Amino acid sequence: MEKEIHFERAEFDQRVSAVKKEMSKRGIDVILLSEPANGNYLTGYDAYSFYVPQMVMVALDHEEPIWIGRGMDRISALMTTYLADANIRSFPDAYVHSALSPYAYVAEVVKEIVGESARIGIEMAGYYYSARAHADLVEALPEATFIDADLLVNWIRLIKSPAEITLMRQAGQIADAMMQRAIDFIEPGVRECDIAAEVYHQMMKGTPDFGGTYSCAPPHLCVGERALAPHAHFTDKPLAASTIVNLELFGNRLRYQVNLARTIVVGKPSPQYQKLADVVVEGVNAGLGAVRPGVTSEQVHAAFANTLAKHGFEKDSRLGYSIGLGYPPAVGEKTVSLRKGDKTVLQAGMCFHMMSGLWLKNDGITITQSFAVTEDGHEPLSQLARKLFIK
């Protein structure tokens, strides 16, 4: 069977060793990772199988991580991870959507590898770590101590390796192609769902050199009145002769994702709206200008916010978030936010989406920029012009 693994073994080993170091510091013997992105990061595992219970376990005293999942997905683990067969464990299908708990199976693996009274790290706020998962594990491991290790791996993922940055650049190329395709296609009378069709087509097609894949969230295509609603669904209505299209989309390359949003005006923008666009772009440029290693997240936010304030505007949601490896449903890494109060010091290799969208009382506008922090500033991860597009 041909393996499909996208990083050197040495890189995986480094990641695992960084996780073990942090576990050790926190007195954790074994960590049970429910977040699919964290499992992928440490083992390479990639399949759309996380909607049934699935975990990656890292034990201080066990060299490789252990993948635990559904029997029918074992073959995906063989194909996409470097793990030895003995470190791929699977439960039978009788555990799926039934009275049996897959977490009782997980508990057996924990007992085998680290014993009954281990100190177990778990991801309390993980999307795929339900209240039931936790209750079942606690019941099956009454001698164990549970420690919230939510985001432990996410924080290690924050700084990307050169190999990861390469994938982020490719994801950015896909995002650019998707947005350009939408801009080319948009005109009065086309149905919103047909714009979405073009965007999705390009998302998968990627470029002639490399393909894309499904993003962590659907594109947000918010038209007309719905331009005020950041996460509204699109409809099958035709575009009016004069309207606003706010499009936030996600290029994805091997699960690495770059976010990109633009506003496309159909018809002629009002002078006030054009002015709003200019202010947002000025704010983004100011924010990007502040990016370099050693600066804090809130300083980047301040550079943006001060520019807006100068023109009498304010953005009440955060200015952005770290991006990278991901699975549905979320588009960010849940660690650093570009906002007041976040004192994270930027380092080269961090990647962010500067989500400079403004949703005011009567207007919504989205002109954003994803970027990587470099040794002496930033590298934009998408190349499309930062401006209002008019059709």
Place this chain on the structure above:
Amino acid sequence: MEKEIHFERAEFDQRVSAVKKEMSKRGIDVILLSEPANGNYLTGYDAYSFYVPQMVMVALDHEEPIWIGRGMDRISALMTTYLADANIRSFPDAYVHSALSPYAYVAEVVKEIVGESARIGIEMAGYYYSARAHADLVEALPEATFIDADLLVNWIRLIKSPAEITLMRQAGQIADAMMQRAIDFIEPGVRECDIAAEVYHQMMKGTPDFGGTYSCAPPHLCVGERALAPHAHFTDKPLAASTIVNLELFGNRLRYQVNLARTIVVGKPSPQYQKLADVVVEGVNAGLGAVRPGVTSEQVHAAFANTLAKHGFEKDSRLGYSIGLGYPPAVGEKTVSLRKGDKTVLQAGMCFHMMSGLWLKNDGITITQSFAVTEDGHEPLSQLARKLFIK
């Protein structure tokens, strides 16, 4: 603002009243629903916003449900639900990915509406009810009693109304168009990601009469060796001159979803493989022939399994699951399974995906059928021929 609501108010009222009746039976004063599909079912709410904490609350003594979510999504609640403004509650952005818990906000609403010592139903195994969500609620409501009401609403969703069946039929039309598009496009040398692009394009485009939308899971496009892996990702490799494509896809209309899988052989299938296809189709036909109100789920499974056994085959995973309204990440409703031991009695209005895919040691094949149970049998929800397609 134009409302986008797809069912009559009377239908929503019926749904809410069915939920209240079941709550009453179980001694639950208030239920906190984290599953986006359950929130949509009872209020109409539709936006891709459930990746941050969001709940729909139903209290026995409060007429309408209450939507609770993020401030920036309030406008989506105004647009897509029938709820009075007072029943749309939102927390500020400072609660997002920060040390503040949105569940403390939820707890305040609970106290206001039903008091501190309510008996609260929660969805313990919900995808969007994390261990942290539960811990935060329990901490904020120390006088309350928590009762696991997981799937309470899912079981009520099991039987679809005529208006819902109409949407399921439309979803099936989209699924058919998607599969036909893939079959037409597939030939040696095309990249897997370009097949995915065609499939996604059609998913959004839908039909000339109505558009589609994003599905709850990406299409499973499993080629060659990966045809053995049910949930493998697709790649950007070109199709070989002779290979197998297993494609499971999902047509989605206003969040109602119909599943459809076919195997497309590039080149000439071996006689054994063609025989396997014939056996699967015979099994599906036997299973469908057994469907009618009054029959149990396991009897449908038995009709399929006995046919396979006659030819010396066995399927070790369940034969299918109920389908309907959904959001990522899952493609089923998590209630009834077509498998041995499931004694659910079929009733008209239930919908299933007969997931007759077989993953044997060396061969994978997927020829499936979604259907609705009718008064005297079944109605297929997709119309594409049940056969092996050869290109």
